Amino acid sequence: MTERPYWLAVAVAGWGAIVLWKAAELPQFHQYAGIGPGMFPTAIGLVMLFLGLLLALQIRRGVRFEEQGAEDVNDDHRVSYAALGLAAAACALPMVTMKPLGFVVTCTGCFVLVAAAFQSRSHLLNLALGAAFSVLCWWLFRKLGVQLGGFLPLAGV
């Protein structure tokens, strides 16, 4: 594989720089303890910058990245970006709908999207199954004492 994902190294170093920048706003030293609240984050930021650099060097030397094995994964690790998009949409959906539409509607939507990502084509059946499963979860976990919000916040329930 000749892929050279330099962006990984940039991301690591970039996160290190952000940590370093936020840590710089904090006092680094303390009268008694020697180190202040900023010292530990500063050290973490510096090491991450260094690790990003190291990773970039490894990538330049052509280090191999082998995908981790998992069950249910096809043999040649062929990537379907359509399925990935659907699954990502399912994971992002709660950010948009959880507050206004509530747990049940959100989970039904997630259920349909994930099922579609896994190549299930019977969307109406999935919708019904998803709704039933979401209601069951909402009711059951509420009984167990988990706060999941109202049933349908829009309808005021």
Added chain:
Amino acid sequence: MDPVNGLLNGFAVALQPQNLFWCFLGTFMGTAIGVLPGIGPALTIALLLPVTVYIDPTAAFIMFAGIFYGAMYGGSTTSILLNTPGEAGAMMTALEGNRMARKGRGAAALCTAALGSFVAGTIGTIGLTFLAPPIAELAFIFKPQDYFALMLLAFLSVSVVMGSSKVRGFIALFIGLSLGVVGIDKAGGMQRLTFGVPDLLDGVEMTVVLVSLFAIGELLYVSSRYGKQMPNLNPLAGGIWMTREDWKRSWKPWLRGAAFGFPIGALPAGGAEIPTFLSYTVERKLTRHPEEFGHGAIEGVAGPEAANNAAAAGVLVPLLTLGLPTSATAAILLAAFQNYGLQPGPLLFINSGDLVWGLIASLYIGNLMLLVLNLPLAGLWVRLLFVPRPYLYAGILIFSLVGIWGVSNSWVDLAMMFGVGCLGYVMRVYDFPIAPVLIGLILGPMAEEKLRDALAAGQGDPLTLVSTPLSAGLLAIAFLVVTVPALLQWRRSRRIVEPADAE
């Protein structure tokens, strides 16, 4: 309390009907999730945390222990019958066990795996029973600098041991450490890395990170590379159970596996990969039937499977006595202790003796339950694999939302679920180990606290960090853990590169 009395007390707690029920529930769920893909013990415990807040801590931990042990039994069943090792510890079992199953000896492989797990799990639990109290006592004489050195050693060895690349292991660790500093600084009350978001003042929730990395990351990864394949079950029927010959060839590997698994699992580096691999290598060397290795040798199932379970018991030693987690599951167990306001260590053995000893006693009972649950019913458990994947993964996402939304009904947690989930996806694609993130997240703040305590006591003199023999020794070992493998690799790579250049 001496171990024998403690254990007797523990059995009195664990044998109460409601605790037996929790133990059964835990072992049952553990076996199920061990068989199912996409969900493991750490994730299950994380998802159960919001529910268990309302039950007695002793009952909760008895259930968690059942899940912890049960997942390993379930994992060995699928790796033997389907060649799908659910976790790294079961890889060696899949190698030989699946070959045995293909030759129609699946029943014998399952039998030796289950019995070996039982024997080694029990030996490991006995080790835990007698080793934990003295180590916990040791923690009384630990000074902050000793704790700091021990944690540093755990950080470094976990990053070096796990995964294929040290750089990527360290990156994973430091991602966890950086998430760990988010929130209000405990010592001074200052906000750190909160970016002005009020929801982050309490810090990053362990459950949210764990669920996102394991469940969401796995969901994204598997969905994008989904291969529809019906499980290709090897027939169990017609296979004979263990013969006299099988027994003779199994019992020594069980004991040797336990002897490798427990001590290595109990080390701060922990993990089940090394002992299982070691056990496999040793059995291959010692066997009288070397020709069978690679084609279904029963020793290659018995040894690693025993090592795997003994290592699981070993991991509980540093967790219960020092509060030091060395695997993802141990990290979430530590988070669970903190949720209940309990701090593992010597005080746990004194203040919550019923809980600790009940937990340890329930490990013996759970092991027995698992043997009964798994040996005759293996054929039933694998039916779980026929759950349609679209519904399985959709269900996992909904349970994850219960776990994440149920913690604090915070939008930031949902955003973090998406962000950390994407991180989990990238980490799978580019082969970064995941456990160091969790260990950094939970141990980072503790290590910082101990460091500052030590320095405050030493009036800021950095030399106090090596002022006790223990701290100096541990730091020296930590230094060697990083430098020795790096040096060896550097020498080896030079030796390989030179002839290649000459050609």
